[in-house]
Amino acid sequence: MGERKGVNKYYPPDYDPRVGGLNKFLGTHALRERARKIDKGIIIIRFEMPYNIWCEGCKNHIGMGVRYNAEKTKVGMYYTTPVYQFKMKCHLCDNHFVIKADPGNLDYVILSGARRQENRWDPTTNGQVVPETKETQKRLFDDSMYKLEHGSEDKNTADSAKPGLVKLFNRNEDVWADSYTANQVLRAQFRKTNYDLKRKASEDSLLLKKSSLDIPLLAEREEDKHIAGLLSMKLKPSRSISETTDNVRKEIISQSSLPSSNFTRTKEAKAIRILNQSKRDLGIKRKCPENAVKEDDGNVKRPSLVGDYSSTSESD
Incomplete structure (x- = not known):
């Protein structure tokens, strides 16, 4: 309930916003009683027991998952990861025990007041597949001969375990095989x-x-x-798109870059008349070239715009 006091909406009549906030005005911390030792670098948190322990004060067993109000203190750094220490009181006696985090081994270490219940075993003894330790991984990376020997041992272990795996597979097939469903399908x-x-x-x-x-x-x-x-x-x-594209490209390449024989003298004269007409419409006077020849009918014969690619006997 104490946590709700810092988020209430009630402001007293003498509240001054210039103070900076309701907590500063009241002279309290946002975490209330959880921050009563904040000046010593201690904050009260809810800690859950990571494994089974024996309390050295009352010799009672405390199971994994039991929760306590613990004092959390920063005691160091592991590279860039902070290392915290937790101090809590046993709920069955007046004994206190201290537990510190161990980020290097992904574990917790008991410093005082309790001892860990040892019920661990080596998983390699019953054929379980376990990840390599950090020392083994480092040696595999640095020592080539050790890596070769380690690979040979793994191969021999797999070969020795193969008959047992085959027996387990056959037994599984005998027990769980559904012949009726397979025959139905x-x-x-x-x-x-x-x-x-x-x-x-x-x-x-x-x-x-x-x-x-x-x-x-x-x-x-x-x-x-x-x-x-x-x-x-x-x-x-x-035809495919590539074949069609190749054919069009070949047709374009095979065409001549010079004007065709269809461009006759008559068409040239017609084009000149259209150009002159457009000049007159714009009010531009076109000078007669020096090499122009005046014909008998009064028309001025201008030089050809293009080469003579066809005979002059062609008509429209």
Whole structure:
């Protein structure tokens, strides 16, 4: 209930916002009684016992998971990880025990007031697969010969364990195998295959009877369907995008860069008249070139804009 006092919405009539907050105005901490030793670097937290212990004061057993109000203090650093120490009182006597965190080994160490209940065992004795220790991992990284020997030992261990694994697998199959379900699934597949074969045979017989043929029919293929469609619809074989692109590129390259023979003198004169007409519409006077020749009908013959690529006898 004490934690709720710091988050209430009641402000006394003499409250001054310039103080900086309600806690500063009242002279209290936001954690209330949990921060009564904050000046010593101690804060009260709820600590849960990480494993089974024996209390040295009353010699009673305290199980894993029992919770206590513990004083949490920072006592050092492990690289960049802070190391904390927890002090708590036994709930069965007046004895206090101190436990410190051990981040290097991912464990907790009892410093005083209790002893750990040792019920651990070596998992390698009963064939369990356990991760390598840090010393072994470091030696595997540094020592090539040790890495080779370690790999050989692992291979021999796997070979020796293989017969036992095979026996366990066979026993599992004998105990948990469901022959009825497997037979049911297999028979369902056979029935479906038999139905498909009969349906295909009936369709083939109808097709042969309709066509008045007496020949064995092969299974249909996608390639046969495509060729039959091309023959019946008289379509050209479809080309891929790459083939079409190559053909267009070849046509462009094969074309001549010079004007074609269709550009005659008559078309040239017509183009000149259109250009002159556009000049007159804009109010621009076009000077007659020096090499222009005046013909008998009064028209000015201008020099050709392009080379003579066709005979002058062509007409519109």
